Amino acid sequence: MTSPLSAIHERIHHAAGGRPVKLLAVSKTRSAAEVAQLAAAGQRAFGENYVQEACGKIDALAELALEWHLIGQLQSNKCRQAAERFDWVESLDRAKLVEPLARYRPVQRPPLNILIQVNIDDEASKAGCLPEQVAALAAEVAAQPRLQLRGLMAIPAPLDSPRRAAAFAAMAQLFTELRRGHPNIDTLSMGMSDDFELAIAHGSTEVRLGSALFGPRG
Ligand SMILES: *Cc1c(COP(=O)(O)O)cnc(C)c1O
Numbered sequence: 001m002t003s004p005l006s007a008i009h010e011r012i013h014h015a016a017g018g019r020p021v022k023l024l025a026v027s028k029t030r031s032a033a034e035v036a037q038l039a040a041a042g043q044r045a046f047g048e049n050y051v052q053e054a055c056g057k058i059d060a061l062a063e064l065a066l067e068w069h070l071i072g073q074l075q076s077n078k079c080r081q082a083a084e085r086f087d088w089v090e091s092l093d094r095a096k097l098v099e100p101l102a103r104y105r106p107v108q109r110p111p112l113n114i115l116i117q118v119n120i121d122d123e124a125s126k127a128g129c130l131p132e133q134v135a136a137l138a139a140e141v142a143a144q145p146r147l148q149l150r151g152l153m154a155i156p157a158p159l160d161s162p163r164r165a166a167a168f169a170a171m172a173q174l175f176t177e178l179r180r181g182h183p184n185i186d187t188l189s190m191g192m193s194d195d196f197e198l199a200i201a202h203g204s205t206e207v208r209l210g211s212a213l214f215g216p217r218g
Pocket of ligand 1 (some may be wrong): 028155210212
């Protein structure tokens, strides 16, 4: 099977007009063998929704030295494993998780990269903090030496594209505001298989693609 990776790189490059946009391969429900196959084609960064499911793949593929991002909702009883095993947590959405993530981050590893997940327009979802909570949460993360604040993440509600564009634009605005106080942040994670080009047009620096890379989920 040919990997669609290069076709995706081409579409990202085209949408971004040469601006660098990182590709996160979302490997939830995919086997370690499928991840290994994409890694062999050159993909380094993988996103997982469930800590438990991810740990099996992280162990199985340890020698590939891949970069693992937690993109699913984080429960407080999973903070230790998340801090020990992942390189990034993109789904930080409440202050209560900050101290445990920092405490459990192993000293021999670099600080854990953190994105704050924002509930930009999805009233049906409990994931993500409200836009007005971002500044306070960012300050808590920035105060922890074992954590590295990198930016924001969002999963907009499933909507028609004009409202989707508005959600992406609102995220870009929040990101710009946050960067005034935290000039080193560099990551705005938004855009999935069905809308990544629109997200890039609105300033996304990282797209999270599952089905576009691996095919439909069963
Ligand atoms: C599943 C998932 C994705 C990828 O979705 P696709 O539509 O398969 O690209 C991206 N981000 C998050 C948070 C997800 O849960």
